[in-house]
Amino acid sequence: MIQTSPVATIARLREHVGQVVTLRGWAVHLRSSGKIRFVVLRDGTGIAQGVLIKGHLPEEDFAAFEELTLESSLTLTGRVKAEPRAPGGFELEVSGLQLIHIAQEYPIQPKEHGVGFLMDHRHLWLRSPRQQAILRVRDEVCRACRDFFHERDFVLIDTPILTPTACEGTTSLFETDYLGRGKAYLSQSGQLYLEAAAMALGRVYCFGPTFRAEKSKTRRHLTEFWMVEAEAAFYTLEDLLALTEELVSYIVARVLAHREEELALLERDTAPLKAVTKPFPRLSYTEAVARLKEQGMKMEWGEDFGGDEETLLSRMFAAPVIVHRYPRRAKAFYMEADPENPELALCVDMLAPEGYGEIIGGSQRVADLEVLLARLQEYGLPREPFEWYLDLRRYGSVPHSGFGLGIERTVAWLCGLKHVREAIPFPRLLDRLYP
Amino acid sequence: MIQTSPVATIARLREHVGQVVTLRGWAVHLRSSGKIRFVVLRDGTGIAQGVLIKGHLPEEDFAAFEELTLESSLTLTGRVKAEPRAPGGFELEVSGLQLIHIAQEYPIQPKEHGVGFLMDHRHLWLRSPRQQAILRVRDEVCRACRDFFHERDFVLIDTPILTPTACEGTTSLFETDYLGRGKAYLSQSGQLYLEAAAMALGRVYCFGPTFRAEKSKTRRHLTEFWMVEAEAAFYTLEDLLALTEELVSYIVARVLAHREEELALLERDTAPLKAVTKPFPRLSYTEAVARLKEQGMKMEWGEDFGGDEETLLSRMFAAPVIVHRYPRRAKAFYMEADPENPELALCVDMLAPEGYGEIIGGSQRVADLEVLLARLQEYGLPREPFEWYLDLRRYGSVPHSGFGLGIERTVAWLCGLKHVREAIPFPRLLDRLYP
Numbered sequence: 057m058i059q060t061s062p063v064a065t066i067a068r069l070r071e072h073v074g075q076v077v078t079l080r081g082w083a084v085h086l087r088s089s090g091k092i093r094f095v096v097l098r099d100g101t102g103i104a105q106g107v108l109i110k111g112h113l114p115e116e117d118f119a120a121f122e123e124l125t126l127e128s129s130l131t132l133t134g135r136v137k138a139e140p141r142a143p144g145g146f147e148l149e150v151s152g153l154q155l156i157h158i159a160q161e162y163p164i165q166p167k168e169h170g171v172g173f174l175m176d177h178r179h180l181w182l183r184s185p186r187q188q189a190i191l192r193v194r195d196e197v198c199r200a201c202r203d204f205f206h207e208r209d210f211v212l213i214d215t216p217i218l219t220p221t222a223c224e225g226t227t228s229l230f231e232t233d234y235l236g237r238g239k240a241y242l243s244q245s246g247q248l249y250l251e252a253a254a255m256a257l258g259r260v261y262c263f264g265p266t267f268r269a270e271k272s273k274t275r276r277h278l279t280e281f282w283m284v285e286a287e288a289a290f291y292t293l294e295d296l297l298a299l300t301e302e303l304v305s306y307i308v309a310r311v312l313a314h315r316e317e318e319l320a321l322l323e324r325d326t327a328p329l330k331a332v333t334k335p336f337p338r339l340s341y342t343e344a345v346a347r348l349k350e351q352g353m354k355m356e357w358g359e360d361f362g363g364d365e366e367t368l369l370s371r372m373f374a375a376p377v378i379v380h381r382y383p384r385r386a387k388a389f390y391m392e393a394d395p396e397n398p399e400l401a402l403c404v405d406m407l408a409p410e411g412y413g414e415i416i417g418g419s420q421r422v423a424d425l426e427v428l429l430a431r432l433q434e435y436g437l438p439r440e441p442f443e444w445y446l447d448l449r450r451y452g453s454v455p456h457s458g459f460g461l462g463i464e465r466t467v468a469w470l471c472g473l474k475h476v477r478e479a480i481p482f483p484r485l486l487d488r489l490y491p
Numbered sequence: 492m493i494q495t496s497p498v499a500t501i502a503r504l505r506e507h508v509g510q511v512v513t514l515r516g517w518a519v520h521l522r523s524s525g526k527i528r529f530v531v532l533r534d535g536t537g538i539a540q541g542v543l544i545k546g547h548l549p550e551e552d553f554a555a556f557e558e559l560t561l562e563s564s565l566t567l568t569g570r571v572k573a574e575p576r577a578p579g580g581f582e583l584e585v586s587g588l589q590l591i592h593i594a595q596e597y598p599i600q601p602k603e604h605g606v607g608f609l610m611d612h613r614h615l616w617l618r619s620p621r622q623q624a625i626l627r628v629r630d631e632v633c634r635a636c637r638d639f640f641h642e643r644d645f646v647l648i649d650t651p652i653l654t655p656t657a658c659e660g661t662t663s664l665f666e667t668d669y670l671g672r673g674k675a676y677l678s679q680s681g682q683l684y685l686e687a688a689a690m691a692l693g694r695v696y697c698f699g700p701t702f703r704a705e706k707s708k709t710r711r712h713l714t715e716f717w718m719v720e721a722e723a724a725f726y727t728l729e730d731l732l733a734l735t736e737e738l739v740s741y742i743v744a745r746v747l748a749h750r751e752e753e754l755a756l757l758e759r760d761t762a763p764l765k766a767v768t769k770p771f772p773r774l775s776y777t778e779a780v781a782r783l784k785e786q787g788m789k790m791e792w793g794e795d796f797g798g799d800e801e802t803l804l805s806r807m808f809a810a811p812v813i814v815h816r817y818p819r820r821a822k823a824f825y826m827e828a829d830p831e832n833p834e835l836a837l838c839v840d841m842l843a844p845e846g847y848g849e850i851i852g853g854s855q856r857v858a859d860l861e862v863l864l865a866r867l868q869e870y871g872l873p874r875e876p877f878e879w880y881l882d883l884r885r886y887g888s889v890p891h892s893g894f895g896l897g898i899e900r901t902v903a904w905l906c907g908l909k910h911v912r913e914a915i916p917f918p919r920l921l922d923r924l925y926p
Contacts, residue, residue, distance in 0.1 A: 063725075065644065065693070080725045082690075082887045100693020100724065101644060129887035157858075159886040179687035179879045180886060188691055195647040202637065209500065209536060212630040216917040217652070217677075217700050218665075218715050220924045230653075232667045232677070234924055235704060235714070242652075242667070242677075249917055252614035252926070255517075256623055258500070258535020265652050265699060269670060279670070280653050289535065290498075290515045423592075444614045444926035451594040451615060452517045452564035482651040482684055489655045489669055491687070491879035 061133050067101035069136050069146040078133045079104060079148065080156075082183070083124050093121045095153075096143050097132055098183075105142040106132040106150045117153040127183070129156035171477075178482055179491045189318035190478055193311055194467045200310040201263065201284045201461070204303055210259040210286060215246025217264070221441040230269045230279075242267035247458060248390075248445050250287035251421060254456055255448055261286040273486050274363060275475040276413060278464060280484040287458030293392075293402040293420045296457040297378055300406055300416050301336050303461065304376055308332045311470050324472040328410055331374040341382040341400070344369055360386040361405075366413035373409055380404045389435040390428070391419040392455075404459065412469040418459020425449035496568050502536035504571050504581040513568045514539060514583065515591075517618070518559050528556045530588075531578050532567055533618075540577040541567040541585045552588040562618070564591035606912075613917055614926045624753035625913055628746055629902045633698070635745040636719045636896070639738055640696045645721060648688040648695040650681025652702075656876040665704045665714075677702035682825075682893060683880050685722035686856060689891055690883055696721040708921050709798060710910040711848060713899060715919040722893030728827075728837040728855045731892040732813055735841055735851050736771050738896065739811055743767045746905050759907040763845055766809040776817040776835070779804055795821040796840075801848035808844055815839045824870040825863070826854040827890075839894065847904040853894020860884035 064077035081099030088094075093108040110118055113134075124130065133152035138145065164180055174181045181187055205212075218232070218240040234240040246262040253260040263284040270277060286299070308329055311319070319326055339347065345357050348365055355365065360382070369377060381394055384401040391401035403419035422428045428449055432439055439446075467479035477483040482491065499512035516534030523529075528543040545553055548569075559565065568587035573580065599615055609616045616622055637647075653667070653675040669675040681697040688695040698719040705712060721734070743764055746754070754761055774782065780792050783800055790800065795817070804812060816829055819836040826836035838854035857863045863884055867874055874881075902914035912918040917926065 067644070080889070081693075100646075100689075100691060127887040129889045156890075157888040162886055177879075177882075179684075179882060182688055182691035191648065191688075191692065192646060194649075198647055198649075199637070199641065202634070206634065209502070211535075211627060212633055213626065213916045214629075214633075214700070214717055216715060216919055218702070218919050218924060220926075230667045230669075230675075232665045234665075235706060235921055237922070237924070240665075240924055249614075249926075253617055253626075253916060254535075256535060256617035257626065258516075265649070267653070271670060280651060282649055444612075447612075447614060451597055452562040453592040454515070454564045481648045481688060484651055484653050486670060487672070489653060489672070489675055491684075 064136075065101040066097070066099050066104045066144060066146070069102075069104060070138075072136045073138050073146075074136065076133065076135050076151065077148075078131050078152075079106075080131045081129070083126060083128050083130060085143070086121075086124055086126070093118070095121065095124065095130075095132065095150075097130070100188075103144040103185075104146045104148060105139070105144065106134060106148040106153075108150045108153065112149070113151050113153065117150075120153050120155050123155060123158055125159050126162040127159040129159075130154060131156065175477070175483070175488060176490070182481065185321055187478065189321045190467065190471050190473070191481060192318050193315050193471050194463070194479060196311050196315050197307055197463060197467055197470065198263070198282075200307045201303070204306045205259075205261045205284075205286060208259065210261045210288070211253075211257045213246075213250060213253040213257070213260045213262050214264060215243065215249040215262045217243045217267075219243050221248075228268050228270045230267050244268055245283070245460060246285050247287065247460070250285055250458060251445070251448055251456065254287040254289045254458070255452065255454070259286070259288045271486055276363065276465060278476055278480065278483055278485060281476070281480065282463040283460045284463065285458060285460040287456060289454050289456045291420070291457040292455055293380065293404065293457060296418055296420065296459060297338065297380065297404055300404065300418065300459055300461075301334055301378065304336075304406065304416070305332060305334050307466065308470070319471070322471050324470075328374065329470065332409070333375065336375045336378050336406070337373045338378045338380065340380055344379050347372065358383045358386065363413065366407055367411045370407040370409050370413050371411050376409055376415070377407050378404055379407065387419070389431040389437060390421050392422050402457075408465065408469040410469065410472075412465065414462075415465045415469065416459050416461045418457065420455065420457040423449065423453045423455050425453065499571075500536040501532070501534050501539045501579060501581070504537075504539060505573075507571045508573055508581075509571065511568065511570050511586065512583075513566050513587075514541075515566045516564070518561060518563050518565060520578070521556070521559055521561070528553070530556065530559065530565075530567065530585075532565070535623075538579040538620075539581045539583060540574070540579065541569060541583040541588070543585045543588065547584065548586050548588065552585075555588050555590050558590060558593055560594050561597040562594040564594075565589060566591065610912070610918070610923060611925070617916065620756055622913065624756045625902065625906050625908070626916060627753050628750050628906050629898070629914060631746050631750050632742055632898060632902055632905065633717075635742045636698065636738070639741050640694075640719075640721060643694065645694040645696045645723070646688075646692045648681075648685060648692070648697050649699060650678065650684040650697045652678045652699065654678050656683075663703050663705045665702050679703055680718070680895060681720050682722065682895070685720055685893060686880070686883055686891065689722040689724045689893070690887065690889070694721070694723045706921055711798065711900060713911055713915065713918055713920060716911075716915065717898040718895045719898065720893060720895040722891060724889050724891045726855075726892040727890055728815065728839065728892060731853055731855065731894060732773065732815065732839055735839065735853065735894055735896075736769055736813065739771075739841065739851070740767060740769050742901065743905070754906070757906050759905075763809065764905065767844070768810065771810045771813050771841070772808045773813045773815065775815055779814050782807065793818045793821065798848065801842055802846045805842035805844050805848050806846050811844055811850070812842050813839055814842065822854070824866040824872060825856050827857050828862075837892075843900065843904040845904065845907075847900065849897075850900045850904065851894050851896045853892065855890065855892040858884065858888045858890050860888065
């Protein structure tokens, strides 16, 4: 007999206590005890236990339990009961069980698997409670970023992925043939386009995938990753520092407020996240180098920070640390020089605490046409593909600044992950393009 | 003398009537009349008129007006006055004018330009009121989609752009070398990945750029376009039809409620948009063919609709029309067959009215492993790259459905644009990769 009771989701079971509902999902745990059978069901919104007592449901439905395997799909109908001892906190007194599909022997077992195996089975691994929790945190981070910018009158500008020019040099770019009309490159940043849009709309942001064809294999690198970038006309470096600080506090607060359950499942210690409050510590690059040297790091003023330096710096503070004014020569061509010391760029990196390293990079941009032309030469970049970008300095140039925040690194930090690969649904790495 | 009055944005001038504020922006109109000078300023949030009366501001500031050119950047300080006759509705009684940058002769003049010229200057064209209005509508459409899915417990899953497999055949794919380890293709759809995620999280959506290397040149095609796609476990075709109808009504209502000003600026007749109410007309493919034939279209049952057929169909109704159950052979391999007529696919296209054509395509997906294996063979597709996709039918397969909505076509329809190229900040077309 087909049950016609209303379909419910597990996340909303608390609204149905005492009622008969139907749940649809997958078996994640099966257990027998005398004349009682237990099915723990997941439906994507949570888990709930179904209790089958012989005689309380049709004999055929009770017998169907014996066919169930891990990850088989089924519907359970029954009365909802709050049961603090049950997984998920609710039980269903089952009055009907319909099999949908009996799963073959499920390859991911409740035991340790190597990460290679799990990555090969990423399409199934996503079903684990831990991976689901990470993806829900990611969803919240993305929504928080968008809400943050919308509330501050930034307009969404989707910048192109296929571009004729490289923003920061032509190495580490994926290239493709553009319909037989020349090469196109996959974007590493929407920044240059955002600058154009900022001159139209004042404050803008983009949020999309970016690509780096880097042959590096670290726990912080993906070849395809998502970045939210913002650009604002009339913003100076100081305005930018305040904006990045505000954004990161906002994201952390949102995740703590809305993803408590997921963080608990991930066994994330939330104390360090709760300690992320404004103002964030601010160091100039020069101060940061001094701090690193005090800690025994061997480095010279003028060198960019590597992974080790970032890790060490980011462990010195409870909140993310804002490092500003790096040596100009270590940075990209479009960064405005510090008027107080033209060796320095008006730029910022933000390093997440607990050793997570860089999550934000940004700068005030060169506003003057002649300076920008000189920079192209200095950096050995061709002028012609940048003509449109130069136009922004020909027609009502204004001081402006922008930054990008890496989503996977932010999610890895908030979730306490060792590697960014779990922070994106289907990671792309040096040796990983499947599934 | 540097003004220290608070900086305001034009959109929020109504909160400052009677106060002295500073506006920062670009000159879009300059006019002299006796001892009075007028500057119409845009700042990305709106336009406002500054009135300069000789003697009411420093002589030097008054003289600076003479240097101004179209699109020059400047700040204006003055008292805010509501003035219904002024562009934007507010005037500034200017007490200070600071030049920031004098623009060279601006290439886009208030006259007719060819579309090629405007596209070459897309980075500047964005500054026009019309382009700004379109981009604000686009922002609203994107936010509406995300809010819609979030409110309905769909989780955001960012699907990969770099993929080893083609979803709907290998033609019209951009390809790239993946770090010397083989080819990767730019995704045309996140669907297959969403299906995997739906088995984990129940209801999921993705929202990102997609790519078609098509050498077609029509007013409805871009090589890079944005699509929001959703996939839900346990959804049948009927559930899907209801969901698409609900989404499109939601988007239209949001744009009407929040982008009235922009639609007015675009001279969009909103009557046809206000007529978009549920239920939408529903036609089977077979019924649609009969209607087209009645209208004199020469076509045979079994053929897919081309642009002309779509245009004609979409003009027959005030609301978007839902066309379901196309011949299976004209559609993709993963669509479930109609149990009542296996020649038909359980699929849907939604055509926007007023001749705008297809904005949504979706279907119920094949749930059975053996059927899907047979389909791969029938469509001449290799099995190996689809092994992970086949796994979804091995481990707890369930009925499920999904669809994708094209953002640029939706924006073009809502804004009443003739061509999708204006519906995206930096369009990519057969002959257009710059800027």
